[in-house]
Amino acid sequence: DDSENNAPSTPGSPGFSTDRLPPNTTTSRGATDPSSYSDDDGEAEVDPNVLPEDDGATVIRDEEEDDGEDLFNDDYLNDYRRMDEQDQYESVGLDDSIEDERNLDEIMADRRAAEAELHARDVRTGATADRKLPRMLHDQDTDEDMNFRRPKRHRANFRQPSGGPRTPRSDDDGDGLTPSSPGRSQPYSGGDVPMTDQTDDDGYEDEFDEEDEMNMYRVQGTLREWVTRDEVRRFIAKKFKEFLLTYVNPKNEQGEFEYVRLINEMVLANKCSLEIDYKQFIYIHPNIAIWLADAPQSVLEVMEEVGKNVVFDLHKNYRNIHQKIYVRITNLPVYDQxxxxxxxxxxxxxxxxxxxxxxxxxxxxxxxxxxxxxxxxxxxxxxxxxxxxxxxxxxxxxxxxxxxxxxxxxxxxxxxxxxxxxxxxxxxxxxxxxxxxxxxxxxxxxxxxxxxxxxxxxxxxxxxxxxxxxxxxxxxxxxxxxxxxxxxxxxxxxxxxxKLTDEDKAEIEKLSKDPRISERVCP
Ligand SMILES: [Zn+2]
Incomplete structure (x- = not known):
């Protein structure tokens, strides 16, 4: 199948895999070891035939016979001399239909104006939140880059923003979790659920102090192994439970707890799938969101257990109707062909x-x-x-x-x-x-x-x-x-x-001008 060979060598998006490589190879791939970039990047091979056959080349060839080419011989700076006829982009592939006549100052001024406008738009649309996504989620990046940047992500998102979610027990204890719908939901309690996560629940808040939480984000071994550890699973469970119970969508003017509302709606519709907006989750818990995308089997398992417990705590009788709650991930910010x-x-x-x-x-x-x-x-x-x-x-x-x-x-x-x-x-x-x-x-x-x-x-x-x-x-x-x-x-x-054809569109146009259209459409 030749299309494999013709495809670009980097895949469209490499997923999120942070544990694709054994841990000990991560640094060597990330480092600039020239031997690791040998032939497979498909460029940088210089055809010797295109080099001019001058005296210098002959000298270099002779040296190569002995102890290799000396790239830093006395006149190596000569290689960087100005050569107007060569210091140009070749015209192949350039769109020369647009002539940019601005000078550098004008270009920079335009660019600053464009960026200010983009920023203003982000503020208007609330898209600034998205900017806090790790860059890897936007980029069609290479494997090496992702591994290289990973430690930074880990540090960057440890601290919760001060306006972030409250711990569910801190001030909601006793008087219900949904101020907007007081009658329907009950405060959850850790009681009578035959689930280890749940019976351990009272220990959640105390189990992880700040130091422990920091350590939870320091993945040891492969991520897939890490997220199967008991303490890591309990940590994920704790964080996801907090998220379900306390997340407030900044766009929601009533300040409702988004997922408590969605759970209520799910129950009213007699459904058993709870849709989690990945972009909302990653904003609050970036590391765990990346674990979810990278090691989804284990992380989803924990989330579904938490989802089930939260739903059945909020709606006690729902367990008689559904045995399981499925966590569905919407808005995953990658798209692959x-x-x-x-x-x-x-x-x-x-x-x-x-x-x-x-x-x-x-x-x-x-x-x-x-x-x-x-x-x-x-x-x-x-x-x-x-x-x-x-x-x-x-x-x-x-x-x-x-x-x-x-x-x-x-x-x-x-x-x-x-x-x-x-x-x-x-x-x-x-x-x-x-x-x-x-x-x-x-x-x-x-x-x-x-x-x-x-x-x-x-x-x-x-x-x-x-x-x-x-x-x-x-x-x-x-x-x-x-x-x-x-x-x-x-x-x-x-x-x-x-799939509207031109005829369809013409017909619609014509109908829209017909003064009797409203009578026809709405008799
Ligand atoms: Zn037997």
Whole structure:
């Protein structure tokens, strides 16, 4: 497939991976070790044939025979002498249709004016918050740069802004968390929830002093290992809980707690997906937001546990209706083309768009599995299986048999999933190329959220194996790499607006001038 080779060598966006490399290589990649920039950057190779064949070149060649070329010989400054005919941009690729006749002072003055205007616009639209995003989230950056800048991010965002969120218990204890809707919500309490996070909850506030919090941000080992540590998970849980209970959208004039309101709305609509605006979250908890994007499996697991507890605390009976609350991440500030998704995105959160070309039926997937020991009949389990790890039973605790074990059909819980084929939108496929596609897995309440022909955007986890057990046990097809959807939004409305033909537009124009139009449209 030659399009791989023709593609730019840097992927569209490298995801957020901060643990892509083993820790000990980070510095060497980030440092300016010339040997690490050998051939693969595709430039800097000088064709010797273009050098003029003068006497100097001959001398240098001779020296090379002995002990290499002396780049700092006596007249090396001569290489930098002024050469008007060569010190110019070549005209290929330059747009010379615009002649800039300003001098440097004028250019600088214009530039300052433009920046002042942009800043004023940001202030007006409230976009200044976005500027506090780590730069990596805006940049289509290289891997090296990201690793290089990482320590700075870690330091920069430790301190909360003084106007930031209050700790939920400090002054809300006892009189409800939502002043705007006093009757509906109750103050959460750490009681009677069979969840470790929750029963430990009273220790949350005391568990991490400032020093501990600082240490939580100092990732040791790979990030993916780090976020599976108990204390780190408790820390993430604490911070996310605070966020859910105390985040106030600066645009909200009543100063409502954004997510308490959204939880109330979710419950009223009898839904079980809570949408978290990534840009809001990263503004408050930049490090954890980056962990979420970089190691989404573990971090989402913690967040969903917290989400569940917060929702069921605020709405006690809701647990009788839904067993689980899904945390959906909206507004992830990266966007990748399907054709640019690479190995480096693996197990990170990505956002891609395209047209649904196929939608499978709904398949069952093992979620909570029990096994029968064929030797002694003991029921083993339940084992909880997610998309990332396959449950393997070592030996029977009763008879120490190493198997075989068979799935206990009655006591095994399945969850449903559906597979979409997402194909690049026609507009972005380079001329003469075939459109690329990705398999997207929909789970739970995302099933049936999109149908063939619709243009959608998927935020999800790029993963290389959806369900190992399906492959090995049931002979389901092996998916090489798939995107496990976390959030799906439709672009259909936008899309159909583009499909107005000129005739349509002319017709609309004509109708709009018809004085009887309001009677016709609204009889
Ligand atoms: Zn047994």
């Amino acid at each position: 399907i054709r640019n998704i690479r190995q480096i995105h693996l197990n990170t959160m990505i956002r891609i768009g395209g047209v649904v070309t196929r939608r499978s039926g709904v398949f069952p997937q093992l979620q909570q599995v029990k096994y029968d020991c064929s030797k002694c009949g003991t029921v083993l389990g339940p084992f909880f299986q997610n998309s990332y790890t396959e449950v393997r039973v070592g030996s029977c605790p009763e008879c120490q048999s190493k198997g075989p074990f068979t799935v206990n059909i009655e006591q095994t819980i399945y969850r449903n999933y559906q597979k979409l084929t997402l194909q690049e939108s026609p507009g972005i496929v380079p001329a003469g190329r075939l459109p690329r596609y990705k398999e997207v897995i929909l789970l739970n309440d995302l099933i049936d959220c999109a149908r063939p022909g619709e243009e959608i955007e998927v935020t999800g986890i790029y993963t290389n194996n959806f369900d190992l057990s399906l492959n090995t046990k049931n002979g389901f097809p092996v998916f090489a790499t798939v995107v496990e959807a976390n959030y799906v939004s439709k672009k259909q409305d936008l899309f159909s607006a583009y």
